[in-house]
Amino acid sequence: MTDWRARLLLIAAIVRKDLRRSLWPWISAIVTATILGFLLAPAAFAIALPRPTAFVWFDSTLRAFYAIAALLATITLGLTFYAGYSGEVTKGTIRSIILYPVDANDVLIAKLLSSLVLSLGFSLILFFGPMAAFFVSGLYPFGPFLAVLLMAVLMAFLALATGAFLAHVLARSLRRMVVSPTGLGLLFMVFAILLTETVATQIGLQIITMGAQSQGRILTQQDFLSVVATARAISVLSPYHLGAQLLAGAFGIPTGFPDVYVVVPVAVLVLLGGYLLGRKLYLDLLIQ
Amino acid sequence: MLVQAAGLVKQYPRVRALDQVSLEIREGEVFGLFGPNGAGKTTCLRVLSGLTEPDAGTATVCGVDVRARPNEVRRNLGILFDLPFPYEDMALGQYLTFFARMSAHRGAAARERASWAMNLLGIPHHVHSRIGKLSMGERQRAELARVLMAPAQLLLLDEPFSNVDVDMRIGLRSVLREWVSRGGAILFTSHNLLESEAIVDRYAFIHLGRIVAVGTARELKETLLAPALQLEVSDVERAMAVLETVPHQTLGRGGPGLVHIGLLARGDAPKVAKALVEAGVDLLEMRSVGTMEDVYARLTRAGYGFLAPPSPPGGTA
Numbered sequence: 001m002t003d004w005r006a007r008l009l010l011i012a013a014i015v016r017k018d019l020r021r022s023l024w025p026w027i028s029a030i031v032t033a034t035i036l037g038f039l040l041a042p043a044a045f046a047i048a049l050p051r052p053t054a055f056v057w058f059d060s061t062l063r064a065f066y067a068i069a070a071l072l073a074t075i076t077l078g079l080t081f082y083a084g085y086s087g088e089v090t091k092g093t094i095r096s097i098i099l100y101p102v103d104a105n106d107v108l109i110a111k112l113l114s115s116l117v118l119s120l121g122f123s124l125i126l127f128f129g130p131m132a133a134f135f136v137s138g139l140y141p142f143g144p145f146l147a148v149l150l151m152a153v154l155m156a157f158l159a160l161a162t163g164a165f166l167a168h169v170l171a172r173s174l175r176r177m178v179v180s181p182t183g184l185g186l187l188f189m190v191f192a193i194l195l196t197e198t199v200a201t202q203i204g205l206q207i208i209t210m211g212a213q214s215q216g217r218i219l220t221q222q223d224f225l226s227v228v229a230t231a232r233a234i235s236v237l238s239p240y241h242l243g244a245q246l247l248a249g250a251f252g253i254p255t256g257f258p259d260v261y262v263v264v265p266v267a268v269l270v271l272l273g274g275y276l277l278g279r280k281l282y283l284d285l286l287i288q
Numbered sequence: 289m290l291v292q293a294a295g296l297v298k299q300y301p302r303v304r305a306l307d308q309v310s311l312e313i314r315e316g317e318v319f320g321l322f323g324p325n326g327a328g329k330t331t332c333l334r335v336l337s338g339l340t341e342p343d344a345g346t347a348t349v350c351g352v353d354v355r356a357r358p359n360e361v362r363r364n365l366g367i368l369f370d371l372p373f374p375y376e377d378m379a380l381g382q383y384l385t386f387f388a389r390m391s392a393h394r395g396a397a398a399r400e401r402a403s404w405a406m407n408l409l410g411i412p413h414h415v416h417s418r419i420g421k422l423s424m425g426e427r428q429r430a431e432l433a434r435v436l437m438a439p440a441q442l443l444l445l446d447e448p449f450s451n452v453d454v455d456m457r458i459g460l461r462s463v464l465r466e467w468v469s470r471g472g473a474i475l476f477t478s479h480n481l482l483e484s485e486a487i488v489d490r491y492a493f494i495h496l497g498r499i500v501a502v503g504t505a506r507e508l509k510e511t512l513l514a515p516a517l518q519l520e521v522s523d524v525e526r527a528m529a530v531l532e533t534v535p536h537q538t539l540g541r542g543g544p545g546l547v548h549i550g551l552l553a554r555g556d557a558p559k560v561a562k563a564l565v566e567a568g569v570d571l572l573e574m575r576s577v578g579t580m581e582d583v584y585a586r587l588t589r590a591g592y593g594f595l596a597p598p599s600p601p602g603g604t605a
Contacts (some may be wrong), residue, residue: 006363006392013389022377088368092373098339098436100390101363282341284334 010102011110018084018114029122033129044133055141056184057251063198065145066247069127069152070240074189076122077156081115081164086182094286104171104281105274108164108181116157123153144251151247155239156189162267163188165274172277177285195238200231236262290315290442290473291336296345298331305331306342307497309483313442318464318474320488322481322584328497329477330369336475337367337554348370366440369445369475372431376420380411383419384433391438402578405433408463410456424451432460436467443467443474449483453457461487481580491580493587501587509578515554519547522570530567534559548577 085108088094097107127149134140164181166188171177193199204227205219212219235241236259245258291313301398305328305517311320311584334340338358347354350364364516384402393401406412414422419430428451435443443464449457462485464487468474478484484491485505493501501508514537521527527547530538538550549560557574564571 009392009394010390013386016389017375017386018383093375095369095373096375096387097390099337099362099365100368100387100438101359101361103359120470279359282339284340287339 005065006101007106009280010100011106011113014097014102014107014110015114015117018111019117025118025122026125027039028136029125030129033125033132035080036130037132040130041133044131044137044139047137047139055139055144057144057253059248059253062244062248062251062253064238065148066152066244067196069123069149070156070193072123072127073119073153073156074193075161076126077115077119077153078186078189080118081160081185082110082182084109084115084118085164086180089180090275090285092287097284100285103279104285105278107283107286108168108278112157112161112164119156120150120153122161123149127187140194147250148247152240153242155192155243158239158263158267159188160185161225162270165278166270168274168278168281169270171285172281192238192240195234196240196244197231197235200234201228204231235259239263239267289313291319291347291475293336293347293351294338294345294364296332296335296347297343298328298335298340299343304497306335306345309345309494309497311492311499311502313473313475315471315473316468317489318468318476318487320484320491321475321477321494322359322479322491322593323582327494329494331497332494333367333369333446333475334601337362337365337444344421364441366435366438368431368435368443368445370450372427374419374427374430378419379416380406380419380422380430381415383430384437387434388437388599393437401437402433405437408436409433410459425453425456428452429456436463441472443472445474446477447479448476449478449480456464457483474594481584485580491583493584495587501583505580505583508580508583510554512583513578515551515557517549517551517557517560518542518558518573518575518577519549519564519571520545520573521547522572526567527564527569530563530569531560534563545572580595 004285088097088111094107128135128142128145131140131145135142135145163185167177167179167181167184170179170184194203205224208223208227209219212223242258242263245255248255249258290313293309293311296306296309297304303326307328309328309332311319311332317434321332323329331340335342336347336354338349338354338361341358342355349361352361352364354361374551377387378386381399381402384405385398388398388401388405391401403412403415406415409432411426411429411433414426414430419427422430428448430450435445436600448464449460452460454553464474476484476488488505490504491502491508492499501512503511516538519527522545524541524545524547528539528541530550531547534549535556536549537552538548540548542548551560557576561571561574
């Protein structure tokens with residue numbers, strides 16, 4: 001059996017094991033989505049029945065739904081990866097896996113993939129469940145909303161994977177796991193949200209408001225514009241910003257060429273470096 | 289040669305876990321690695337299985353260079369560490385099927401392999417039981433089942449018989465012996481030296497990261513223990529009188545009908561038998577005395593200090 005095929009089979013075995021764990025998170029997600037769905041259903045039918053109109057995407061609607069999807073993706077992906085990776089390291093069960101011919105990349109890739117699948121499942125339930133009535137009534141189009149959710153999950157995954165593989169780079173360089181793939185992955189996901197134009201603008205406004213109050217003056221139009229410009233400039237660091245631009249293009253909202261020149265090269269570089277250095281990691285790093 | 293290690297060194301911040309360790313393990317042998325807690329046994333197993341990077345030295349395991357391809361080494365190994373961390377929420381059948389897949393068995397073959405292992409270890413009735421609900425002995429059997437499913441050439445077994453009842457120990461020894469007879473090898477660690485004599489072919493004693501003695505039980509006993517015999521005779525009083533004429537170190541009664549004699553040289557044993565027979569004393573049984581625990585104790589007295597209390601600060605013990 002070729003080496004890469006043997007490794008894929010090992011990764012598949014770990015993913016399969018992770019996907020067959022507890023039923024309780026699924027039951028919780030379904031119950032939560034169902035309750036919220038029932039609560040929101042009257043509103044959906046009240047809007048839809050007298051005056052059904054075609055849904056139109058514009059920048060602020062995209063931002064609102066994309067923000068919900070991004071938060072959901074961050075939470076579900078973060079929790080599933082934490083439970084799958086750090087949970088195994090903390091409980092010690094990872095010691096059983098590393099007795100087999102896996103390397104650090106195989107373990108990390110398997111955990112990322114199983115988190116992605118679980119996160120997709122939970123996000124689908126929690127995103128579409130509460131708004132089920134809006135789709136059934138025809139108020140919201142299912143396909144574009146699915147695209148919004150998938151893009152959010154994909155971008156959260158890109159942030160998580162980049163952070164996790166950066167932990168491999170650091171571990172190999174410093175010869176010890178100074179920060180775990182979970183820790184750095186979650187940090188990258190949080191920063192991916194904080195660096196979006198919307199959140200960065202809000203944070204910037206809070207900061208300059210406090211500054212203005214301490215100086216006894218009020219905010220000017222110039223202050224506001226400078227914050228917006230700064231937030232727009234740093235948002236190129238966020239994968240969510242890239243995802244939003246791609247979605248906006250797909251939905252016909254003019255945004256110009258997507259800002260791929262930061263996120264994509266950095267992610268490719270870190271993922272490649274992390275993979276190559278991860279092959280040389282000794283797995284006792286995972287034994288606490 | 290399945291294992292060839294030379295000059296392995298592993299230095300942790302406060303302790304030198306391996307200090308110029310060299311080992312050779314051949315096909316078809318059970319190699320026992322013994323020593324007190326913290327001597328370096330587990331570090332040695334981890335280095336040989338590619339889990340821990342050695343600071344110096346070379347090691348080839350099943351033809352794979354451990355330092356060059358640390359993760360490839362485990363393709364040929366079945367590994368059991370003394371403190372397993374199983375998935376307690378998984379059913380036994382599910383657990384073993386997962387590890388059968390990790391051992392390169394696919395689809396139905398993985399389930400068949402898991403059933404085979406459960407039957408071998410006498411736990412098929414627990415197929416649907418959660419690991420967390422099993423007794424410690426049953427968990428140990430589950431771990432041994434996991435290891436035996438691997439398509440391995442070498443088994444690294446750290447305390448494999450702990451928590452296992454006597455019947456199962458006897459059964460397991462024959463399973464491992466049969467496995468070795470097919471060309472594999474076992475690197476075995478334990479604190480139970482008496483039991484190890486039933487399975488181990490060659491011994492290595494490790495202390496403070498150094499291998500201090502290597503050899504078969506016979507070689508080690510001959511080298512390190514004074515030759516001694518336990519004799520079962522028809523007349524103890526006459527036997528004692530006769531044996532006073534044979535060169536010896538110690539002579540004493542060992543119980544009803546038993547005499548214990550410590551010889552000056554191993555070659556003196558025939559002289560003992562001859563003297564007794566010529567004097568008309570019936571010699572019912574004669575056997576060599578000395579266990580691997582005696583070897584361990586001898587190594588202790590030789591200054592390796594296995595059992596010595598720690599030195600007081602600023603002084604010597």
